[in-house]
Structure formats: structure tokens, C-alpha cells
Amino acid sequence: xxxxxxxxxxxxxxxxxxxxxxxxxxxxxxxxxxxxxxxxxxxxxxxxxxxxxxxxxxxxxxxxxxxxxxxxxxxxxxxxxxxxxxxxxxxxxxxxxxxxxxxxxxxxxxxxxxxxxxxxxxxxxxxxxxxxxxxxxxxxxxxxxxxxxxxxxxxxxxxxxxxxxxxxxxxxxxxxxxxxxxxxxxxxxxxxxxxxxxxxxxxxxxxxxxxxxxxxxxxxxxxxxxxxxxxxxxxxxxxxxxxxxxxxxxxxxxxxxxxxxxxxxxxxxxxxxxxxxxxxxxxxxxxxxxxxxxxxxxxxxxxxxxxxxxxxxxxxxxxxxxxxxxxxxxxxxxxxxxxxxxxxxxxxxxxxxxxxxxxxxxxxxxxxxxxxx
Amino acid sequence: xxxxxxxxxxxxxxxxxxxxxxxxxxxxxxxxxxxxxxxxxxxxxxxxxxxxxxxxxxxxxxxxxxxxxxxxxxxxxxxxxxxxxxxxxxxxxxxxxxxxxxxxxxxxxxxxxxxxxxxxxxxxxxxxxxxxxxxxxxxxxxxxxxxxxxxxxxxxxxxxxxxxxxxxxxxxxxxxxxxxxxxxxxxxxxxxxxxxxxxxxxxxxxxxxxxxxxxxxxxxxxxxxxxxxxxxxxxxxxxxxxxxxxxxxxxxxxxxxxxxxxxxxxxxxxxxxxxxxxxxxxxxxxxxxxxxxxxxxxxxxxxxxxxxxxxxxxxxxxxxxxxxxxxxxxxxxxxxxxxxxxxxxxxxxxxxxxxxxxxxxxxxxxxxxxxxxxxxxxxxxxxxxxxxxxxxxxxxxxxxxxxxxxxxxxxxxxxxxxxxxxxxxxxxxxxxxxxxxxxxxxxxxxxxxxxxxxxxxxxxxxxxxxxxxxxxxxxxxxxxxxxxxxxxxxxxxxxxxxxxxxxxxxxxxxxxxxxxxxxxxxxxxxxxxxxxxxxxxxxxxxxxxxxxxxxxxxxxxxxxxxxxxxxxxxxxxxxxxxxxxxxxxxxxxx
Numbered sequence: 001x002x003x004x005x006x007x008x009x010x011x012x013x014x015x016x017x018x019x020x021x022x023x024x025x026x027x028x029x030x031x032x033x034x035x036x037x038x039x040x041x042x043x044x045x046x047x048x049x050x051x052x053x054x055x056x057x058x059x060x061x062x063x064x065x066x067x068x069x070x071x072x073x074x075x076x077x078x079x080x081x082x083x084x085x086x087x088x089x090x091x092x093x094x095x096x097x098x099x100x101x102x103x104x105x106x107x108x109x110x111x112x113x114x115x116x117x118x119x120x121x122x123x124x125x126x127x128x129x130x131x132x133x134x135x136x137x138x139x140x141x142x143x144x145x146x147x148x149x150x151x152x153x154x155x156x157x158x159x160x161x162x163x164x165x166x167x168x169x170x171x172x173x174x175x176x177x178x179x180x181x182x183x184x185x186x187x188x189x190x191x192x193x194x195x196x197x198x199x200x201x202x203x204x205x206x207x208x209x210x211x212x213x214x215x216x217x218x219x220x221x222x223x224x225x226x227x228x229x230x231x232x233x234x235x236x237x238x239x240x241x242x243x244x245x246x247x248x249x250x251x252x253x254x255x256x257x258x259x260x261x262x263x264x265x266x267x268x269x270x271x272x273x274x275x276x277x278x279x280x281x282x283x284x285x286x287x288x289x290x291x292x293x294x295x296x297x298x299x300x301x302x303x304x305x306x307x308x309x310x311x312x313x314x315x316x317x318x319x320x321x322x323x324x325x326x327x328x329x330x331x332x333x334x335x336x337x338x339x340x341x342x343x344x345x346x347x348x349x350x351x352x353x354x355x356x357x358x359x360x361x362x363x364x365x366x367x368x369x370x371x372x373x
Numbered sequence: 374x375x376x377x378x379x380x381x382x383x384x385x386x387x388x389x390x391x392x393x394x395x396x397x398x399x400x401x402x403x404x405x406x407x408x409x410x411x412x413x414x415x416x417x418x419x420x421x422x423x424x425x426x427x428x429x430x431x432x433x434x435x436x437x438x439x440x441x442x443x444x445x446x447x448x449x450x451x452x453x454x455x456x457x458x459x460x461x462x463x464x465x466x467x468x469x470x471x472x473x474x475x476x477x478x479x480x481x482x483x484x485x486x487x488x489x490x491x492x493x494x495x496x497x498x499x500x501x502x503x504x505x506x507x508x509x510x511x512x513x514x515x516x517x518x519x520x521x522x523x524x525x526x527x528x529x530x531x532x533x534x535x536x537x538x539x540x541x542x543x544x545x546x547x548x549x550x551x552x553x554x555x556x557x558x559x560x561x562x563x564x565x566x567x568x569x570x571x572x573x574x575x576x577x578x579x580x581x582x583x584x585x586x587x588x589x590x591x592x593x594x595x596x597x598x599x600x601x602x603x604x605x606x607x608x609x610x611x612x613x614x615x616x617x618x619x620x621x622x623x624x625x626x627x628x629x630x631x632x633x634x635x636x637x638x639x640x641x642x643x644x645x646x647x648x649x650x651x652x653x654x655x656x657x658x659x660x661x662x663x664x665x666x667x668x669x670x671x672x673x674x675x676x677x678x679x680x681x682x683x684x685x686x687x688x689x690x691x692x693x694x695x696x697x698x699x700x701x702x703x704x705x706x707x708x709x710x711x712x713x714x715x716x717x718x719x720x721x722x723x724x725x726x727x728x729x730x731x732x733x734x735x736x737x738x739x740x741x742x743x744x745x746x747x748x749x750x751x752x753x754x755x756x757x758x759x760x761x762x763x764x765x766x767x768x769x770x771x772x773x774x775x776x777x778x779x780x781x782x783x784x785x786x787x788x789x790x791x792x793x794x795x796x797x798x799x800x801x802x803x804x805x806x807x808x809x810x811x812x813x814x815x816x817x818x819x820x821x822x823x824x825x826x827x828x829x830x831x832x833x834x835x836x837x838x839x840x841x842x843x844x845x846x847x848x849x850x851x852x853x854x855x856x857x858x859x860x861x862x863x864x865x866x867x868x869x870x871x872x873x874x875x876x877x878x879x880x881x882x883x884x885x886x887x888x889x890x891x892x893x894x895x896x897x898x899x900x901x902x903x904x905x906x907x908x909x910x911x912x913x914x915x916x917x918x919x920x921x922x923x924x925x926x927x928x929x930x931x932x933x934x935x936x937x938x939x940x941x942x943x944x945x946x947x948x949x950x951x952x953x954x955x956x957x958x959x960x961x962x963x
Binding site: 050051052054077078079080081082083084085087088089091092093094095104105106108109110111149152153156157162 | 392393394395396397404787859861862864865866867868869870871872875879880883884
């Protein structure tokens with residue numbers, strides 16, 4: 001199966017720029033996810049690959065075949081691309097039975113009746129719904145409809161499978177099971193898959209690689225581990241997983257990183273980084289809540305910060321603390337409850353991520369995270 | 374649309390046993406859907422421009438179109454105002470349209486509020502009854518009003534007996550406006566009622582919680598919310614009353630009150646030597662006015678949709694209780710339905726079964742089938758009923774089909790000129806029936822290779838002209854249904870390998886069948902009501918019910934007019950009943 005190459009993709013609606021210079025290559029057999037908040041351009045990118053939208057400029061190619069090349073005025077319409085797609089609403093044709101839905105693409109390809117029946121049975125077997133072949137879509141549950149939509153997208157062995165938030169209409173419990181099932185099915189079939197979602201857990205759990213998008217830009221492309229542990233920008237850190245953002249200034253540059261002074265309470269923090277920094281520069285330090293440890297107030301060592309517990313929430317498998325660091329609220333995840341009063345926070349220097357001064361939180365969120373010192 | 378200029382590379386099967394995408398044949402380098410889309414826009418453009426261009430051209434020519442050696446000048450426009458007395462006509466039209474609009478709003482707005490937003494006994498039946506006048510041609514409504522409230526009408530005579538004098542004069546501009554307002558109020562009502570149904574009921578609940586009474590809520594919350602539909606529907610009512618022919622013709626003719634449409638009727642048809650230049654100039658001016666109104670209305674609707682609070686989730690609106698006031702409002706609504714529509718129509722039907730229809734003698738004494746006998750003995754009258762049915766049935770099929778294609782191209786394609794298709798399909802809204810008639814008359818006379826002569830004077834001429842007039846209703850009834858079908862269903866078919874045409878034939882056509890049936894019935898009723906273009910386009914062989922009724926009316930043959938009107942009402946009623954059943958079946962499906 002060939003690679004999918006998207007390069008220099010731009011899309012404008014009037015003055016509105018939806019995609020700007022989007023570049024990525026999806027490898028053969030890969031599960032590739034476009035992740036981002038709504039309106040970031042991920043669905044537009046997917047629709048451009050499918051041919052449902054025309055990019056303003058750029059190229060899209062699958063293997064040797066060019067789907068879009070605006071400089072050569074090439075545009076292959078969706079029906080000429082031989083892709084499979086599952087839509088958010090499943091888009092099952094309501095007037096056709098399950099088998100009828102699967103038969104349509106085969107009839108269009110002029111495949112013989114017997115062969116059609118074999119392919120339909122095969123595809124329905126893959127999704128475990130062979131017994132429902134004569135039902136109509138409205139007689140199926142949401143999960144079953146989603147699997148029929150998947151079978152319909154697979155029945156003609158397309159080159160690439162496109163999935164547009166296929167799990168978002170399922171209820172929370174079913175979604176987790178469907179996610180695991182989809183992952184298994186994809187690796188069994190080995191089909192190149194492009195998946196669009198705004199759900200970071202889904203993206204982390206399913207993908208071989210993730211592309212994080214925001215405002216029509218590609219922020220980072222990488223494996224789930226890379227995306228979560230070394231986010232390229234503060235925006236990625238904010239969007240994937242949760243993160244504390246602390247304003248600071250560089251006090252000293254060391255050979256492994258830097259020492260920064262936190263704006264919240266003036267304490268200093270050692271940070272490991274390969275980015276170059278200059279003394280006096282304003283930066284943002286990002287720390288994941290699970291990287292912070294709560295210690296007794298008298299503990300000492302590198303990177304210990306004086307704080308005070310504001311509140312604690314019990315979340316079943318863990319406790320979540322809001323602690324006061326100067327005038328700033330910091331979130332800490334801990335498996336021990338009942339801690340109150342003054343505490344110290346400790347964090348490993350390599351768990352602190354250093355970014356140029358970034359304004360990733362909304363003003364409102366910022367306000368809620370500020371307390372009187 | 375960008376198209377492939379280099380030969381597309383061969384598709385290789387991705388895996389063994391893969392099934393490559395189908396190939397679609399292209400003609401002259403363009404996909405087949407583009408050919409169809411261009412065909413649709415060209416067809417619509419010819420259809421819409423055919424009556425307009427000759428009219429504009431004629432308005433600038435110093436002699437009839439078909440005479441050689443015409444010279445272009447603005448002389449016709451000058452003569453229109455100097456010799457022809459068009460200024461007075463324009464003034465009458467403004468008065469008539471203005472009064473009609475005010476009256477129809479006065480009727481419709483309170484009724485919409487009362488029926489939709491308050492607890493009213495029998496509200497559902499009243500809501501349905503409000504739509505009645507909509508299905509009856511204003512010509513028939515006019516006949517009915519004259520028979521009941523005219524100078525020697527049934528009700529008038531009775532009132533005169535009691536009071537000694539008649540306190541109203543139907544044959545006046547206020548009389549015309551009142552009748553027309555009754556006919557057009559359902560339009561204003563529909564817009565206001567829909568806006569009220571869609572608006573967020575919690576706005577009212579919020580006012581109620583603050584301690585506002587029902588009257589305060591109506592005046593301070595509901596009425597301000599209704600501003601957009603009121604503005605929009607009043608423009609629609611203005612443009613419809615500018616173009617209407619029936620009521621001004623029936624009421625204005627005897628007392629010589631002329632408005633736009635009757636001016637055209639008189640100068641084009643009744644004068645022995647029609648002045649085509651003046652006729653063209655008048656038509657052109659009226660077109661400018663109606664087109665301006667429709668453009669304004671389209672612009673306002675676009676803005677209006679922005680601030681009508683529509684929510685996806687249907688909240689059951691809580692209704693206000695008006696207390697004792699509800700009985701007064703109930704009486705007002707019933708008075709409108711009964712006196713405005715029911716009494717004239719029932720009177721018309723009774724008239725068709727009697728020889729003399731007057732309170733001076735019990736109508737039951739002179740019961741007769743004579744009026745129907747006369748209609749059915751004369752072959753020409755029977756033919757006109759047949760013609761009406763043929764035009765309506767054939768026209769409904771053709772118009773619905775054209776409207777379906779237009780909606781598909783306008784709303785469901787990537788065609789570059791899809792907005793133009795929509796404008797063309799809706800443009801006939803701005804074309805008064807009588808001008809469509811005059812315009813096509815000239816177009817057929819002027820058509821190349823004598824092709825117009827083949828159509829002129831046949832039923833096809835009527836089907837084309839009536840069809841053009843009914844196209845906007847067909848488009849309007851199909852467009853929302855198509856928008857309700859999720860775009861993802863199309864997209865799924867496209868990705869699965871169907872091109873635009875196959876997506877339509879395999880997926881959308883099946884899903885649109887109920888909507889198409891609805892459009893068929895709506896356009897049938899619209900076409901059956903229509904008659905004004907036929908005034909110019911009809912010949913002795915192609916009379917329809919409407920033109921025959923006008924002829925009989927002029928001859929003073931009211932009994933036969935009533936009989937024909939009753940027949941037309943019966944046909945319409947049958948079709949509306951079918952529509953009701955079909956729509957019911959549709960909502961059960963969902």
C-alpha cells in the first residue's frame with residue numbers, strides 16, 4: 001500500500017484562512033491521527049484528501065497517483081480516488097438495507113452478483129454483523145451503525161481508510177471498547193488509516209503517529225509518546241493532556257539547561273532543556289500535574305517549591321490537589337488523600353518543559369488560576 | 374472546477390483483490406454532471422429572459438416589435454405619463470398596495486400571536502383554517518365577495534334592509550384592499566407563526582418569572598421578536614398586491630379605478646388598437662418595481678435569519694393564558710375566517726345551485742342544476758375545464774422536475790454558477806402574471822425560425838408561462854427538503870465511487886420522493902389557480918377555467934361563474950386532501 005503525501009496544502013474561504021502550508025506524509029499501513037480543537041482545520045484536511053473539498057493550493061498524492069496538484073491543475077473527484085470513508089454521522093443510506101448499503105459501491109464498480117455477495121459477507125464478518133445484513137439502518141443501535149459504516153468503507157478494499165470522528169456519537173463506555181476494537185481491526189487489515197478527532201485520549205490510544213493542528217497550522221507530528229512527553233510548543237502541551245504553565249525568567253544558563261526564577265513566588269527551579277536560552281529572557285515553564293510530587297513542608301533538595309494546599313478533589317483512582325504557589329494555582333495529581341496545610345512540591349529537572357513566553361490559556365482560565373498571595 | 378488536463382495515471386489495485394474506482398466517461402474534457410448543470414442554467418436563463426427581453430426591447434421601440442424599421446427612443450416612457458395617465462394609475466397602485474399590506478398585517482400578526490402563543494380553545498383548527506384562503510384563487514374569492522358584499526350582494530341587501538343604507542362600498546380602493554388582504558393574510562400569518570414557533574420560549578418564561586403579565590409579554594417580548602417576519606412578509610404582500618389582477622379587475626372595472634395590472638389589461642387587450650410601446654414601457658416600469666421589492670426581500674430575509682432565535686432542539690413552547698381576553702380574540706379570529714373566506718365561498722357554492730340568490734327570496738325556493746347544465750352543455754366550457762386540468766397536471770410534473778434539477782444544482786453541487794441557478798429559479802416571483810403573458814406573447818411572435826408559431830395559441834404556451842410562474846413555489850417547497858438530507862449521505866456516495874449524477878439517481882432521488890410528491894401537489898394547485906398570463910396567451914381553443922369565468926362574468930352570467938368556481942374549488946379541495954394525507958404519511962415515516 002502506498003504512502004499518502006500532503007504538501008503545502010492551503011485552503012481559503014474568502015479572506016478566511018482555514019489551512020496554511022500543511023505538510024505531512026503518512027506511511028504505508030500507518031494509523032495516522034489529525035488531532036486538534038474544533039475549527040483547527042483537521043476535518044478540512046481530511047475532506048481535501050477525500051476530494052470533498054478543493055484546496056486553494058497544494059498537492060496530495062497517494063503512491064504515484066496525484067489526486068490534487070494545483071500547479072498542474074489536477075483534481076481527481078472523490079469518486080475517482082478509491083478511498084474508504086466513515087463519517088461522523090455514519091451517513092448510512094436510510095432507504096437501503098445493511099447489505100444494500102454495502103452493495104452500492106460494488107454495483108458502481110460493476111462487480112458480479114456472486115462476487116458481491118462474497119465481499120459483503122466478508123466485510124460484515126470482519127465487523128461481526130453478518131446476522132444483521134437484511135436490517136435497515138434505523139433498526140440498528142449507534143454502535144452497530146458505526147460498524148456497518150466501517151464495513152461499507154472497507155468492502156471494496158480502498159487504498160486508504162479515512163475516519164472522521166467515527167466514535168464521537170457513541171456513549172462514553174461503548175466508545176472505549178469500540179476504540180480498542182478499531183485498533184485491532186486496523187492492525188489486522190494493515191490498511192493505511194487517517195483518523196480525525198478532537199479527543200486526545202482517543203488519539204493517544206489509537207495512533208501510530210499524531211499530527212496536532214491548531215488554527216490551520218500543523219504544530220507537531222510525532223508518535224503519541226513524543227507528543228505527550230516532549231510537546232514541541234506550549235500549545236501542544238496545553239492541548240494534549242493537562243499542564244501547569246508557570247511564568248518565569250532565566251536566571252542562569254547551565255550546560256544541561258537553565259535555572260529560572262518563577263514569577264509566582266520568586267523561588268528558582270532547575271530545568272533541563274536542549275533549547276538555548278539567554279539570561280533575563282521571559283519564559284514559560286510547563287509541568288504535567290503527575291510529574292509534581294507533594295512532600296512534607298520541611299523536605300529539602302533540588303527543585304522544591306513552597307506551597308499550600310487550597311483544595312483537594314477525589315477522583316476515584318487518584319486525588320487531585322490545587323495548591324497555591326505565590327498568587328498562582330498549581331494542579332497536582334497524587335494517590336494519597338488528606339494532605340492539608342503547607343507542603344512542598346518537588347519536580348525532576350527533566351520533567352520541566354521550557355518554552356518561550358507563551359499565552360496558551362484563555363484570560364478566563366488565567367483568572368480562575370490566580371489567587372491572592 | 375479544476376479539471377484534469379494530463380491523462381490520469383492508471384489506478385493500481387492497492388491490495389490483491391482490490392477494486393479500483395470506476396471510470397466515468399467525459400465529453401470534450403468535461404464530466405457529464407457539468408454538461409447537465411450547464412444545461413439547467415441555460416434552460417432557466419432562456420425561460421426567464423424570454424418574456425423579459427422582448428418587453429424591455431418593446432418599451433424602447435416606436436412601433437410594434439414585429440414591424441420592421443423600429444427606432445429606439447424613450448418616447449414611450451414620456452407618453453406613458455403624459456397621454457396614458459399612468460401617474461394616476463401609479464398612485465392608485467401605491468394606495469391599494471399600502472392599504473392591503475397594513476390590513477393583512479392587522480389581520481395576521483395578532484392572529485399568529487394568539488393562535489401560536491396563547492391558550493386558545495380550538496387553536497389547532499383555527500391554525501389550519503388560517504391557511505384556507507391560500508388555496509383559493511383570488512379571482513374566486515373576488516367573485517364570492519362581490520356576491521356577498523357587493524352593491525347587490527346577499528349580505529349587502531340584508532344590511533340595507535335593516536339599516537336603510539349600506540355603510541360600505543366594495544367597489545373602492547379600501548374595498549379592494551380588504552379583499553386582497555384577506556387573500557394575502559395567510560402569507561403574513563405563516564411567516565409570523567413560524568417565527569413564533571421557532572423562537573426560544575424561555576425568553577417568555579424569563580419575562581414571566583420577572584413578574585410580567587401576558588399582555589406585557591406580548592408587547593415587550595413577542596412583538597419586538599416579530600419585527601423581521603413582519604418586515605419580510607409585508608414586502609412580499611406589497612409585491613403580490615402590485616401584480617394581482619383579479620380583485621382590481623372585478624372591483625375597479627365598473628367604477629374605473631385602475632392599478633398597474635388593470636392598466637395593462639385594458640391597454641393591451643381591451644383597446645381595439647393596442648399601443649404596444651406604452652404597454653412595453655408600463656410593463657418595464659412595473660418589472661423594475663417588483664424586481665426591486667423581491668431583491669429587497671431576499672436581502673432582508675438573509676439578515677433576518679441572523680437574528681431570529683432558532684434552536685435545534687424543539688422546546689415545547691409554553692402558552693400564555695389571556696383570561697377573558699381570549700374570548701374576544703377567539704371571536705376576532707373566527708370572524709376573520711368566517712366572514713373573510715367561509716361566507717363568500719359558501720355563498721358562491723350556494724349561488725351555483727340557485728337561479729336567484731338574494732335574501733329577498735329564500736334561495737331554497739329556486740334550487741336548480743341549470744348553472745351546471747349550461748356549463749356542461751357548451752363544449753367550449755367543458756373544454757376549458759379539461760384544459761385547466763391538462764395544464765395543471767402536465768405543468769405540475771414538468772415544473773416539479775425542473776425545480777428538482779434546479780434545487781440539486783443550486784444547493785447540492787459545486788457548480789460555479791449555482792447561485793445564479795437559484796436566482797433564476799426564484800426570479801419569476803418578481804414577474805407579474807400579466808407581464809409574463811405579454812412578454813411570452815411577444816417572445817413567441819419574435820422567436821427565431823418561426824418556432825414561436827408552433828407554440829403560440831396552444832396549451833403549451835400556457836404550460837410554459839404558468840410553469841414559469843409556478844417555478845419559485847416548486848423550488849421553495851423542494852429546497853428545505855433537500856437541505857434536511859445530510860450532506861454526508863452524498864459525500865459517502867461520492868467517496869464510495871458514485872459521481873454527482875449517480876449520487877442523485879441512487880441516493881437522493883429515493884430520499885426525495887415524498888418531497889417531490891409534495892411539490893407536485895403544490896404546483897398543481899398553484900397552476901390550477903393561475904390564469905392571468907392566459908389573458909394574453911389564450912386563444913379560443915385554449916380557454917381555461919379562469920379565463921372562461923372572466924368571460925362569463927363580463928356577460929353577466931353569474932350563475933355559471935359560480936358553477937365553474939365551485940368545480941375549481943372541488944378539484945383543489947381534493948388535491949389538498951391528498952396533500953394532507955401524503956404529508957401525514959411522511960411524518961409517520963420519520
